[in-house]
Amino acid sequence: MKKKFKEYELVTKLLVVLVIALLTQAIILSFFIYDRSKNAYIHLFDKSNELTLGKIQRDFERLNDNIENTLTMVANNPAVENYFSNDPHSSLDNYANVKTIQQMNRSFTSISPSINYDLMIYGESGHTFVGNEMLASMDAAAFMRSDVVQKAKAHKASTQMFFVDFGLTTRDQTKSSILFIKKLTSSLNHIYGYAVIAITADELANLFSETIHSEVSKIYLINEANQIITSNETGMIGAKTNLLNDLNTNETKTVDYNRLTRVPLYRQNLALISKVNIRSLVNQMGLIVPIVLFNLMTLMVVGAIVFRYMNRQTKSIYALIQSLKHIKKIPNNTQVDVQGTYETKTLGTTINQLLTTIDENYFTSIENEKKKRQLEIQTMQAQIQPHFIYNTLTSLKFLIWQKENQKAIHGIDHFIDLLRSTIGKKAETITVEEELKSVQSYIHILSLRYGDDIATRIMVPDELYPFKVPNMMIQPIIENAFLHAFQTKKSGFITLFGKIHETQLIFEIVDNGDGFDTNQKKKNKDYFSGIGVKNVNERIKLLYGKEYGLQIQSIMGVGTTVKITLPLIS
Helix, strand or coil: CHHHHHHCHHHHHHHHHHHHHHHHCCHHHHHHHHHHHHHHHHHHHHHHHHHHHHHHHHHHHHHHHHHHHHHHHHHHCHHHHHHHCCCCCCHHHHHHHHHHHHHHHHHCCCCCCCCCCEEEEEECCCCEEECCCCCECCCHHHHHHCHHHHHHHHCCCCEEEEEECCCCECCCCCCCEEEEEEEEECCCCCEEEEEEEEEEHHHHCHHHHCCCCCCCEEEEEECCCCEEEEECCHHHCCCECCHHHHCCCCCEEEECCEEEEEEEEHHHCEEEEEEEEHHHHHHHHCCHHHHHHHHHHHHHHHHHHHHHHHHHHCHHHHHHHHHHHCCCCCCCCCCCCCCCCHHHHHHHHHHHHHHHHHHHHHHHHHHHHHHHHHHHHHHHHHHHHHHHHHHHHHHHHHHHHCCCHHHHHHHHHHHHHHHHHHCCCCCCEEEHHHHHHHHHHHHHHHHHHHCCCEEEEEECCHHHCCCEEECCCCHHHHHHHHHHCCCCCCCEEEEEEEEEECCEEEEEEEECCCCCCCCCHHHHHHHCCCHHHHHHHHHHHHHHCCCCEEEEEEECCCEEEEEEEEECCC
16 A cells, blocks of 8 residues: 555645645635625615615606696696687787796796706697797697597596607607697686697606616616606617516516516506616626635635645656756757656656667667668669760760761760769769869760760859769760750750859759750650659759759740759868
């Protein structure tokens, strides 16, 4: 058992630290505090909301009383009956009546300090009175024909309230409004007109907008037709709702995570409903921040304890990591320190064994790669040299067959010089100067065969001579140009250019021969099919990398350019 504990000493200690950290989080306690605080806050809000709704209820009843009193004063004024009835009067009498009505209007106390309203009087005589400086949106005749008047006539009550989607002044004619309409009757119980107080739905919402936080609470004033006649949620004004069906009078309950409360308004048979989103309410109470801060403080304390404990127990791991960081490359011949717990010592020993194995394998791999590379290059050179000798001897044979003995002798002399400078050299690379001497000898040999029909020029500046290039690199390209570039054309030129571009050594072999379509894969492949050209390209890539080698550009009937790209090596 003791051995097992020692083997898993670090794991055991980490588990202990984890358990302590999880316990000190106090997640269960935090959740309990949050839940209890939320319920307590909602309960307090319900009490506060109840008081607020009671105030709104009283304010509305007071508003309704003021409206009723104002309309009654209008109905009881004799000048109103004299002016708005159909009984004929002289112009002087009408003027006197209007003055009296205007004085009466100025004497009225405002129905509410926070609500703007319009007082309108319509008579069967066709007269219209507007209690402010606004223009009426409809005259008396149009008002008498309206649906709202027909509904008012059908009810026995002298004063009624209606919700309409228009206003009675030009200022408010497109706004939803609440109309308080009072029938004006004569002594003979004949209706000679109507006194109206019009309040827009937005204005009526001022009754509770100052006491209600609109982001938390939504207030709806709903009539008998289940229609919202005013609200601090303006988009809901005029909409139908089933909230009355969900709640009884003076009831509060939660529906779809909303806290709903219904309060009656007896004067007009309306209902006042409050809707509070519990999520918004909880966010407003600011419980999240204290709980988050509590958890953060707990984590900081526990974190400090855990850090001190882990720091003491894992110093050996940190030392091991630091040792590994110093191993930047292979081979390194470095060993890490073996210390600390059982797991750390085992890991350190294993790493040291692995480092030793990697170093050994690295050196073996490097040596094998060098041997492989040497064998590949030697194989390529062996392919080039027999090919070169075969083609040269073929050319000399052709001269002898033509009985060009003197030319053949000169060719053999150049061939001997060429063999001395190439076959005898075992180095992978030679100077540009040495390579150009071999190229010149080879060109002389080929010129003996082809005559002066194909001219050659070497335009390589002297400053390139000291730089190193692969042995027998240019000769196969020139040979290929002689053999393939002038099948149709019987004369032309071949030019060798040399230059330095940034850190690269560039050679270009340019001919004005037949050319070919480089977009045709077969033609492009055929150009590289020769042993010499193919091996030159492969040798360069093997020596210096894939970014170096041969590139071919050719245009039909114009000629071909072979570009050799090499690193700048001196």
